[in-house]
Amino acid sequence: MKNNVHQLTLCAILTALALALSYLENLFPAALLLPLPGVKLGLANIVTVFALYYLGAVPALSILTARCLLGAMFVGNFSALLFSLFGGFLAMGVMILFHRVRGLSIYGVSIAGAAGHNTGQVAAAMVTLGSAAPLAYLPVLLIVSLFTGALTGLIAALLFSAMDKIQTRGVPPRPAP
């Protein structure tokens, strides 16, 4: 492994970024637009999509796990951990499978991930409540995931094309002081 330190540092930065994004998301609750439990933009999923393509499945999974554990520590409750783990891992699993499919773009992968995330969260809700009642929200949450997934896909696509430009043109040199 040539770039071990580089990769480790990148993983740490991406974890911090994912945590910051999920915190930022709480400041603009999407639940105000649609008052259902679990409605979220899923901004942290941008990091997951990026890490999956750029670093691969294993680093992306470790970033996700670190984000869920640290996020639950910040919020300080166990059921939040269960929700983010169920949702995060199901989204991750779906995206690991789908990102190898040649015909799918980053949008399709991201939408599938968002749908997986919501399904996982509803499953977590059913486990914590001990009731099938949350299943009634899944149809609406799936429709919502089409939009949130497309949005995170768009942001990830913009990120990748910006990175390509930097790579092909080179980073502009700093002016000498």
Added chain:
Amino acid sequence: MNTFSSQKNNAVPRLRPAPLDAVVVLAVLVLAAALFAAMLPKQSGGALACTVSRDGQVLDTFPVEENSPGERVYGAYTVSVAQDGAVSVTAAPCAGQDCVRTGAVRRAGQNIVCLPGRFVVELSGTDGDGSGVDIVVR
């Protein structure tokens, strides 16, 4: 895609929407529609019952009738029945207040969930299961 030239093992993302994406969108829509259809109340109208539970344990079951508005208090939660038989959660102890903002439910199969408090209000039809059916003779 120069960005990925050094990352041999990783898939290169397609950055523009591809035709196959439509299949994913369609699959999600079909799944949502199928789930929605599966959970449609089997009978509308007829007697409604409201079940209130916390931590998976039933606290209360009461019939929901029109023209009998009232409030029922379960700890920090208040469940209200309006004049037209609509059931809503009007007070909750959590910060999010999602269950209060969900609004009122009116049909069998609908429910209101408070995730942080593990509090569930469910409506179910009491007719159709064969027991306790009143026969109206004209």
